[in-house]
Amino acid sequence: MKAGMKLxxxxxxxxxxxxLAAFSTTALGQCSMCRSxxxxxxxxxxxxxxxxxxxxxxxxPVTLFCSIFVVLxxxxxxxxxxxxxxxx
Numbered sequence: 001m002k003a004g005m006k007l008x009x010x011x012x013x014x015x016x017x018x019x020l021a022a023f024s025t026t027a028l029g030q031c032s033m034c035r036s037x038x039x040x041x042x043x044x045x046x047x048x049x050x051x052x053x054x055x056x057x058x059x060x061p062v063t064l065f066c067s068i069f070v071v072l073x074x075x076x077x078x079x080x081x082x083x084x085x086x087x088x
Contacts, residue, residue, distance in 0.1 A: 022055075
C-alpha cells in the first residue's frame, strides 16, 4: 500500500477535527480574561468582531508553521529520490 493511501484517512480525520474545533462556540472564548471581559459586555457585534480579529491574527503563524513543514517534506522527498538514484 502506498504512503499516500495511508495518509488520506488520517488527513480526513485531522481536517474534520480542525473544522469542528474552529467552529465550536467554546473555541471562540480565547483566554479567561478575554472571555470574562466579553461576557460582561452585552454588545454582540463587538464580541463577534473580536472573535474574527483573533482568527485573523492566527493566520500568519499557522501559515508560517505549515510552510516550514511543506519545505521540509519537499526537501525529504528530493533527498529520498537522490538516494534511490544512487542505489540503482
